[in-house]
Amino acid sequence: MVTTRLAPHDLPTRLRRILSDLARSYREAAAPELWHVVHDGRVHGVLSRDGCHWTLAWTDVADPRLVAFGGPLVGEADDIGAALVRHLAATAPAGTAGAETLRLSPVLVV
Secondary structure, three states, rough: OOOOOOOOOOOHHHHHHHHHHHHHHHHHOOOHHHHEEEOEEEEEEEEEEEEEEEEHHHHHHHHOHHOOOOOOOOOOOHHHHHHHHHHHHHHHHOOOOOOHEEEEEOOOOO
């Protein structure tokens, strides 16, 4: 049987690293995922996921066509982004910014 011995000065460093890894794992699991809904260079709203529940929240100056989006909010963020693009393309009057300018931009939560 092989026994590994830790030098006394290694223990605090290893313990700190373990606790840091545990804290990071907890934050990643507990934190909701967020994306800005960006269209024509402006943020129009926020897409968030908490567990398996999706929410869209719109700013006061959001494009009314986006606000009128009725869903569904299922799948991954890319699926919802694609549904938003289809909705925007279907409701875009001539001469307005095209649906190709819509993107979801991830928000880093620290």
